[in-house]
Amino acid sequence: xxxxxxWYRKDGGSRSYTWVKNCLQEAGLIKRAKKRGAHRKxxxxxxxxxxxxxxxxxxxxxxxxxDNCVSFNNIKLQIPADQHRCHYVKVKVTVLRYxxxxxxxxxxxxxxxxxxxxxxxxxxxxKLVRKSAASASQ
Numbered sequence: 001x002x003x004x005x006x007w008y009r010k011d012g013g014s015r016s017y018t019w020v021k022n023c024l025q026e027a028g029l030i031k032r033a034k035k036r037g038a039h040r041k042x043x044x045x046x047x048x049x050x051x052x053x054x055x056x057x058x059x060x061x062x063x064x065x066x067d068n069c070v071s072f073n074n075i076k077l078q079i080p081a082d083q084h085r086c087h088y089v090k091v092k093v094t095v096l097r098y099x100x101x102x103x104x105x106x107x108x109x110x111x112x113x114x115x116x117x118x119x120x121x122x123x124x125x126x127k128l129v130r131k132s133a134a135s136a137s138q
Contacts, residue, residue: 004030060095064088068094070105075119080107082112 005020026031062070068087069078071083072095079088085107094106101117114122 044103049054060097062093062095064091064093072103075103077103077113077115077119077122078106079113080121084110084112090114 004024005017008020025032033042060072064070064079066089068089069076070093081087088107096104096106103115104111105113114124116122
């Protein structure tokens with residue numbers, strides 16, 4: 001159908017694609033498309049440019065092994081203990097690859113470790129804990 005509209009425009013036509021399609025359907029030159037059902041399957045949203053995930057759009061879910069490590073592209077990434085858990089054995093984590101080659105491991109929404117291209121851990125800056133107003137006045 002699109003090529004008919006393209007020819008029509010090249011010959012100086014100024015009508016819309018829909019107008020051309022309706023005229024061709026009324027003349028019996030093209031068939032009407034099958035009507036879609038009212039309820040369609042919803043697709044998962046495709047990643048947008050600039051998202052901090054691997055370029056192919058996948059999120060690389062892994063299960064942590066008994067040695068508290070995750071394998072990703074033949075690199076073994078050891079997850080350090082943190083304030084939330086002492087180990088992540090048998091836990092599902094997500095490995096993200098940033099455009100600069102760095103890797104990050106997430107457990108749910110929380111980033112638990114960052115690694116360089118070679119798999120060496122990058123120390124994360126500790127977050128400052130705010131003191132409450134009562135303890136600050138003492």
